Amino acid sequence: MTLVAPEEWRPQGIDDLEPRAWEALREVERSVCVTAGAGAGKTEFLAQKGSYLLETGLCPAPKRILAISFKRDAARNLSDRIVARCAPDQARRFVSMTFDGFTKHMLDQFREAVPEDFRPPANYAIAMDTRDERNDFIRRHSFGVAADRLGRAVAECPLPIVEVENERAREILGPYWRDQYEHFDRAYLTFAMINRLVDYMLRTNPGIRQALISTYPYVFLDEFQDTTTAQYDLVRTAFGRSDSVFTAVGDDKQKIMGWAGAMDAAFVRFTADFRARCTALQSNWRSHEDLVAIQHAVATRIDPAVEHAIARGRRTVDGTIAAIWEFPTREDEVEGLAEWIAGKVEGGSVEPHDVAILVRMLANNVEDELAPAFTRHGLILRNVARNVGTIAIQDLLAEELTQSLLPFLRLGAARRNADAWAAARSVLQWLESPDGEDEIAQERAIARVEEISKRLRVRMGRQAPDAAANVRGVGRLALREIGEPLIRRATPSYQRDADFERVLEGFLLLLEESAELGGTWNEVLDRFEGIGQVPLMTVHKSKGLEFHTVIFFGLDSRSWRSLQPGAEEELKAFFVALTRAKQRAFFTYCRGRGQPIEWLEELLGDLLPRVFFV
């Protein structure tokens, strides 16, 4: 593989980087902390820095880059960009995982090295850390402690429990860990527990820690503002006082996970602990200048010292680009919203999937309220927060299984589909990990794509997607042809049957559901992916995404109960919603739902006018 000289390396897929981003990219000796506002291209920056390190050989084979994100789709998105830009043998050395995926992978790989007192059995299962489950434990043991407090203590107290200083915490945490291991039909671990187990394992096995450091001389941390104290402890245990160079990116103004334990002053601590150099990016590549002006007004309220971002997005729409839409009644609000979107879609100015409906909470209730009006106007609303089986649609779409099967199903539906072909080939190359320079392996992957898609085409050509069993059958056929063991071997989170079955069942259920309206296979797959549908999601789920038009449903004192003048995290949630928009951001309001949030309207004044729908 030919390497590029560092001074000759150029970014790919974008024209250029801003000067500060160039400096942070070329910093390879020392950790850097890149703070930047919304749309500043933080994810893009990480993708470019990954390509730079791999293509110049600054991260030489067999060394790897570990990129840790918070959400599966963010992790996937980052690795897709690297796969598209780097040679396969380089892209394979870019390991992009979620924090939970990384810790679970470490535990599964080194479970035997966890000291015996806390070593979980091999058949442990993942348990979601719910308040109900913690309350059940508290009741059974008659402990007088709040569920949230217990959750925080589990996450924050290092193992072994006998060494925890606080006596009360020791008294409760000992039984809690035993309960999780022994009370149920099998051992159940939450991700917070896995985090602590891996931390314990690394502290007691310096050899494993050393191997980790030497495998990953470069570590990227995306959305660093959301790192929890427990995760940060683990990062320090694993890589503290080592030569690994960190690149942490994030935006403190988008810190909306405080309730989930995101630590305070994350960037300040990181800069001190890792002697990092700090830089702040200035551009906003997503939004045009009129939207950036509104975003700046909110940003200033969060951080009075914030720099005004330089808007790099181009405005492509006329008329009002941001407003509060006031409706007389809730029915008018629902109807007006559906009618407006239908009008814009019919006019051809925007695709349904590029208009997002955001809500503060309770997306399922809003779906019930909106869906009938949307149907009447010929629109399909897709609530991506809804579960299929036990997995949310948005999470399912980002799963490796989905990403592996979909391109093949697309090729089964229609032979000519260049994007699906490229994706299918990259899936197989990734699964089989053939060396990028091995032409025979490359040809084998090409031949296999041809073979698998031909078999799927025969089956899908014979059977229209109408009966449930038939749709499931095609999904299972794709899995069999690509190879279930291959997909599971390549995906750490699928090692346990229950984890894999949960995703597979969600996949088959959504496929079945997408076939309910009939049509061609391609139409079914479009529905599966949400193409041609208006997405509905909570602000928290919209983080990291972007849409042509964003409509926030319900800006009032009840929907945003906690949006008080001093409530920083709620204002940040509002900021996240506002900054997802590339061209337009609207907020609906009606008196039937609650009162106006006056201080916010005063803050934004003419920038966010009220428009009355009668």
Ligand SMILES: Nc1ncnc2c1ncn2[C@@H]1O[C@H](COP(=O)(O)OP(=O)(O)OP(=O)(O)O)[C@@H](O)[C@H]1O
């Ligand atoms: N240097 C660049 N030149 C042109 N476009 C860019 C550049 N960097 C990023 N973009 C584009 O700008 C948009 C925002 O980038 P990205 O999603 O990486 O930003 P971000 O900082 O992660 O945003 P946020 O924190 O708001 O989620 C994307 O559409 C991306 O493709």
